[in-house]
Amino acid sequence: MLSPRWSENKWKLAHSFGTIYGVEEAQAMLEVLNNWAPTCGARVKEFEQRFAEYVGAEHAIATSSWVGAAHLAAIVMDIQPGDEIIVPAITFHASANIFVREGAKIVFTESDPRTFNLDPTKLEEKITPSTKAVITVHMCGQPCDMDSILEIARRHNLIVIQDAAHAPGAEYHGKKLGGMGDFAFYSFQQSKNMSTLGEGGMVVTNNDEWAEKMQKLRSHGGGEYAGINPRMPDVQGAVGVIQLARVERHNAIRRKLAYTLNELLADVEGIATPYEIPDVKHVYHLYNTLVDEKALGTTRDKFIEALWEKEQIKAITQYDPTVNCLPAYKAMGHGEGECPVSEKTASRIVTLPLCPRFNESDMDELVEGVKRVIGDW
Ligand SMILES: Cc1ncc(COP(=O)(O)O)c(C=O)c1O
Known part of the structure; x- marks a missing residue:
């Protein structure tokens, strides 16, 4: 569906609206409305299952945004004062913000001038005994040099986080990115390659324990933890299923x-x-x-x-x-x-x-x- 504003304004709108919706999304939304539009119900579950399968990860947890996804992971990581997290200098500041809020110290590292992605040759010099994690951002939709980053991170026992906000469907050496590293966060904000009505996110991981904990944390912690609420409503999950099929x-x-x-x-x-x-x-x-x-x-x-x-x-x-x-x-x-x-x-x-x-x-x-x-x- 093309908005009537498109033809006069296409060179501007293209930066803000990254996907195309069709009647299938409208039909899927209507079905959810007829079911009283619950939060985080059957359609979110379906979206999570399909997304995990698509990106090659064991678990996917849908959220209200990339930041919501990152927040769940940041809590699970149990960041302590003094913990350092390495972030490439070229990225959107959201990549670092939530970890600052959770008490981490950000250590910036160089990005490769050709790809704009974290430069693995400059990574090791930033690692100290306090380094807890490295965030690698697949800038513009191009996968980072994951083999080199994972090799260095594993040697230093670091958590590897992929910021995959730009990269749903991107592949590295023939494989989708989601299952590489410890966590990957996706964004379904309106400008992204796929969207769930303007906002949305997903955290994926292969770690069963972390996934279970993040599920609980997403719903206020279930009394077991002091949790938060970045839940995705079902109407967005229904749209996500269709958007995933289009991506x-x-x-x-x-x-x-x-x-x-x-x-x-x-x-x-x-x-x-x-x-x-x-x-x-x-x-x-x-x-x-x-x-x-x-x-x-x-x-x-x-x-x-x-x-x-x-x-x-x-x-x-x-x-x-x-x-x-x-x-x-x-x-x-x-x-x-x-x-x-x-x-x-x-x-x-x-x-x-x-x-x-x-x-x-x-x-x-x-x-x-x-x-x-x-x-x-
Ligand atoms: C690289 C990167 N990381 C994180 C985000 C944050 O995503 P969200 O707005 O879904 O929280 C964005 C959004 O533009 C981004 O470009």
């Missing part, structure tokens, strides 16, 4: 459009297209380019401004500043110079609009607009 197709469209953009932008000086590591399935939640201001003949920000003013193409800068340079983290003693490679990389990122509503001719239109703006300098 492979939507990811395939995203991948095809991304490869088209790579070809069309190949001869554009000053814009480097996304780099893909071998043997992964990148699901292109975001199409992040890297600009070279010298070759472009202007600054990154002026380029973005001109794209909007001259062509009404909305390009955005995300992850700049890096999380260590955000005011909340500066107040904790972090700041510029902590992860210089990531800070420099983030200052060059330009996210072009990409979503499964687009077709090949939209990509032609987009690149023609980009070329006209660059040709004008």
